[in-house]
Amino acid sequence: MIGDYSMKKTMLEVNDLKKTYLMKGGRKIDAVRGVSFDVYEGEVFGFLGPNGAGKSTTINMLTTQLEISGGKVLVDGLSVKDSPEKVRQSIGVVAQHNNLDRGLTARENLLYHASYFGMTKKEADEKADYYLAKLGLTERQNDYVKSYSGGMAQRLKIARAMIHQPKILFLDEPTTGLDPAYRHILWELMMELNKQGTTIFLTTHYMEEPEAFCDRVAIMNQGEIKGIGTVEELKNSIPTSDIIKLDAQLSDKQISELAKDVKSVERATKHENDILIYVKEKDKALTQVLEWLTEKKVSVKNLSLSAVTLDDVFIHLTKGTHKK
């Protein structure tokens, strides 16, 4: 994990990155709208955002898989646009979907991939043995990948991306589809690689993962970075430290009234089945909210008070809220 940023080399430099898709009829869609950020050597960087935010499009551009419409990306000082081959030598990529060679065995997948990166047979065999064992695939290493379950394929994709010891590893939702035990093993592996100097750039839907492992996090929505910093910095960016979670039937109009009427409420928003009420002075707020609910005769199934989590920051930055 990273210490002082100012002392670190910039491993990934993203400047005003844009992606525009030209649709039928000449319509243009701006999937990524001038995104800028840096990732430092040895950092674990989380890239979060709701579905369709532009995360995968951004990762695809950073990893030379997608043409850039505008801006500049440097990976370890090399331009993605001008030197894509050299950039690819420094990176490992775990795609969201299964892009393994299904007609090859797991071991062959690793060995062919290692060979593309100039590894000798001996080096490749050693690394393959190590990652296959680490990810629990040794027994099935000589089976064709087409016979693999989703979780096994996911583990193999990760092993493949790691085998050539990239300087920076890009993972697009790597833990999706993995059971908790293998999620844990994967994080252990990533931390091990990170300790050896590999920079990690990942997207995930599990908020506890960046909270536990990421040095910094960027939250993207509608093609723009809405917030960037350490988890603590992002939590502090919300104008409240506590949240009341309410399981109750409230209309949008009522949520808006609640935010307006109750003094201690900063803002309120609906998220899945819950109503999230961002408050200051939690004890006072709790009483006031309960009084308001009683007055409006709202039946409440469940109510809880908690400190702000990364999940809350995510919702705050990516969802519409009812402000005062």
Place this chain on the structure above:
Amino acid sequence: MKKISSFKVFTTMVKRDLVIQLRDKWEFIFRVAMLPFVLILVYGYILPKIGVLDASFPSQMFPGMVGMSMLLTGIHGTAVPLTMDFNNSREIEDRLQAPVKTGVVALAKMTVGFIESFIGGLIVLPISLIFMADQINVTITLSNVLPLIGVLVLTAITSACLGLLVGTIVKPRQIAAMFPGFLMPVVFTGAIFFSWESLSNVPVFQWLVLINPLVHINEALRFFMTPQILSLDIWYSLLGIVVLTVLMLFFGSRRFVSMSKNK
């Protein structure tokens, strides 16, 4: 930074494809052999035997069978894996992430198509020998061998280039339509059952079929294998093969780069 040999990466990619193909060798042999088998059986054996076709017809057809088998096998060997890779399995992504130019990946795919094309040509020989051995009048002289090999090499290259173009245009759901919509017209207008010169009574058709690379291939093969049958001037045939191949390679490469960059 470690120096990566593009050639080594290229050979690894070719090896990977051949290993996979070898695992499905019986499916490959069946796919490659069936069309020439049926055509040779009907047009080369049964129809001449029952007197519907002239006894010299197998000689006319033999170069066309070699050309057709090579072209179709090469197209299939390049196009079908490409379209599946890009649109369905997305297996090609791993190779596109290799630290080499994108063109190396395309060249590896085409090389596999090139090799398969030659195997496709070879498969025609035993089938022809079984059904038409005593009816084929093929003259290959020592001086003809090298130019004939040159034409066969050109044919395999053409098939790989056409495969690259087709594989980057056709979507997996369109593969079924590729046979009646593309391959059948190529086969039946490809100067297999007739020589180009014999079309002089239908001049519009005669000129139209010149856009079909198989016509030029078969005319060139006919020139070297069955010189007794009138064929298109060899230089025109070679020019036709080269021009069409360059055009297909140009557009195929553009499509490949475009698809690999998800434009």
